[in-house]
Amino acid sequence: MSSKRLIIPFRDVDLTSLPEVGGKNASIGELTRALTSMGVRVPDGFAITASAFRDHLAQGGVDRAIYAELDRLDTHDVDALARAGAFARARVRELPLPRALEIEISAAYDQLSHAFHDTATDVAVRSSATAEDLPSASFAGQHESYLNVRGRAALLAAVRECMASLFNDRAIAYRAERGFAHRDVALSVGVQKMVRSDLASAGVIFTLDTESGHRGVVTITGSWGLGESVVKGRVNPDETWVFKKALAEGRARPIIRRQCGDKAHKLIYGPKDADLIETPVADADRRRLVLDDGEAVTLARWAVAIEEHYSARAGRPTPMDIEWAKDGRSGQLFIVQARPETVHSQRGSLVQEVFHVQGGATVLARGKSVGARVAAGRARVIRSAQELATFQDGEILVAPSTDPDWEPALERAAAVVTEQGGRTCHAAIVSRELGLPCVVGTGDATTRIETGRVVTVSCAEGDEGRVYDGSVPFRREELDATALGTPRVPVMLNVGDPRAAFGAAALPSAGVGLARIEFIVSSAIGVHPMALLHPERLEASVAEAVRARAAAAPTPAEFFVSELANGVAQIAAAFHPRPVIVRFSDFKTNEYANLLGGQPFEPIEDNPMIGFRGASRYYDERYREAFALECAAIRRVRTEMGLPNVKVMIPFCRTLGEGERVLAELAKNGLVRGEDGLEVYVMCEIPNNVILAKEFAALFDGFSIGSNDLTQLTLGVDRDSELLAHLFDERDPGVEKLIEMVTTVAHAAGRKVGLCGQAPSDHPEFATFLADVGLDSISVTADALPDVVRRLATAK
Secondary structure (H helix, E strand, C coil), rough: CCCCCEEEEECCCCCCHHHCCCCCHHHHHHHHHHHHCCCCCCCCEECCCCCHHHHHHHHHHHHHHHHHHHHCCCCCCCHHHHHHHHHCCCCCHHHCCCCHHHHHHHHHHHHHHCCCCCCCCEEEEEEEEECCCCCCCCCCCCCCCEEEEEEHHHHHHHHHHHHHHHCCCCHHHHHHHHHCCHHCCCCEEEEEEECHHHEEEEEEEEEECCCCCCCCCCEEEECCCHHHHHCCCCCCCCCEEHHHHHHCCCCCCCCEEEEEEEEEEEECCCCCCCEEEEEEECCCCCCCCCCCCCCCHHHHHHHHHHHHHHHHHHHHCCCEEEEEECCCCCCCEEEEEEECCCHHHCCCEEEEEEEEEECCCCEEEEEEEEEECCEEEEECCHHHCHHHHHHCCCEEECCCCCCCCHHHHHCCCCEEEEEECCCCCHHHHHHHHHHEEEECCCHHHHHHCCCCCEEEEECCCEEEEEEEECCCEEEEEEEHHHHHCCCCCEEEEEEECCCHHHCCCCCCCCCEEEEEEEHHHHHHEEEHHHHHHHHHCCCCCHHHHHHHCCCCCCCHHHHHHHHHCCCCCHHHHHHCCCCCEECCCCCCHHHHHCEECCCHCCCCCCCEEEEEEEEEHHCCCCHHHHCCCCCCCHHHHHHCCCCCCCCEEECCCCCHHHHHHHHHHHHHHHCCCCCHHHEEEEEECCHHHHHHHHHHHHHHCEEEEEEHHHHHHCCCCCCCCCCCCHHHCCCCCCHHHHHHHHHHHHHCCCEEEECCCCCCHHCCHHHHHHHHCCCCCCEECCCCHHHHHHHHCCCC
């Protein structure tokens, strides 16, 4: 390719063109050439080359003057940086484009307009630096883009502005910080037909989980209007997770999670060309998702195709960061940008940082966590870029949102908190690159947190990021999976919160020994299942609240099934193909009664701990219909979502007859033990389970010892009693004897035995006893896993 080509159509560009058209344009060209034949839509356009940029700066020796200024610049001197940047940008803007370049741009623009049956079509004009979108540095948002540009004069002006943006203060500092010589980075400009997403929606796709780096999912964010609102963090967008394996197998429901953001504002075309305005979103639109399931699946398929193509080109797995847009006129979806993901893809070490919050305090703000770190410091509320000069090293940056102009401050921050934005916004992307804990989408952080207040920002407690008042104790642990050793008994995890599953899956576990669905029911659903099925038994005000909670679903029953299925699927997808043992609901009557609409359906018991709970509910007319919903959710996860690694477990099964009745209910609801590899385990938490272990082994595929309840019923101690707490000990010889007995009998019957109680997490030495007994697995909490694995790897 000649170094003097000034204009190149996207159809003639690919990744090898990066030195001439920059990372962004090279990627658009690659998509156009390689993936449009697979159905991936990419808007047409052309690239103005780096040679054209150099020719422009060479006029009158402008380049020599600019680079001489930058050579003597100390980028840590904020005032000097501002002066040098302003000088460089002014020289580029004031300089008319070379006549030959103007002619070629105009001709290419006329040809693009003609292709769309227009005299002056609307285009996006985007900067594309030659050091951009590299695996080690994204340059995200460093240079300018201009949308809704129409007409030759406006286009030529936008081209000059893009060229000048190579010398934005933030871009100059970014290059210096990362060791890029200013002369070695040139700027190409992309001119691309606008997708009228101002009339529909747009957003960002990652081909991994953005927080944990888990490669098994595609995550899609989206909001109404132009995509700048999502990228720059001006809105809290919708979020969708798609399971890649189910997508590849053509499963009916590859979507494992959908979350509706508030999407308060949208960016749309203004009354004049090149004019954009922000406008409120109607309440009804804020409450509905911007993509239907079919559209989300289409985008996920395209994203996987893009990832596979780039991985093949690179010769290694290459997760991708992709921007999408939907045209409101045609209803068609488009991919407008794609670049390699630059954070998780660079983590080659097996060493993980694990943070543990060890105290509590008042929570000042809540949002979505970015990363998994914790930091404390004094807060600094910054509401506009003009206030950034007040920011001090090591402070917590609290802002409505951030944009690339804020990056010098972000690089000096201990943590970042924003009111708006999702996990793919500017603040989130930069915080990941810098390794900062970041909480986005808090909604009210700048009013709840004042400048000077000491706060702790925690992203180490799952999906929800929290800003605590004061300095909360925490510890940092470096976890090297290779240094832990191999335990002589497989160590599994207890998982309740699906939002923490992708992070927990990175730990060296053998799978999930206990997935509790109670958290999903109480948090994501929040309604008693029988209240969803029988609203006629509720008071009018409660019935209305139940209807409102389930309003987005086709039916109340579907609300329960879909939310429970999505929660279980997140855990199962995170650990796939490792086994995930899901325990059916084990709420006590008082806990069920506290759910919305629960009181009419629950008896009042003096001792719910040994009352109407577990297996006894599943075949009882008071709960049978609700158990059918639980079964429907599990059936959906295993079949429609493609997650057969899910096994199920029956809690608090008192008698053999009860076990038979529960198995019959499972079969009646499409969960037949042994069919499609379904395994059904029983909790061993009642002495009768031990006494009749041989008979229970004939009914079930294995046992999972619940040490809390087994201890309670062996010692006759209410495990919730403070008065008798000194007597409650899973390590009592009588409890240990029962564990030995059930293990011996189960193994003789060819059945496995695990333990999923709290004891090994609280007492690692108890894990040694379990290994000596010969248990087939031990399941512990995530924070206890490293110590238990080390102990079992070294114990003799």
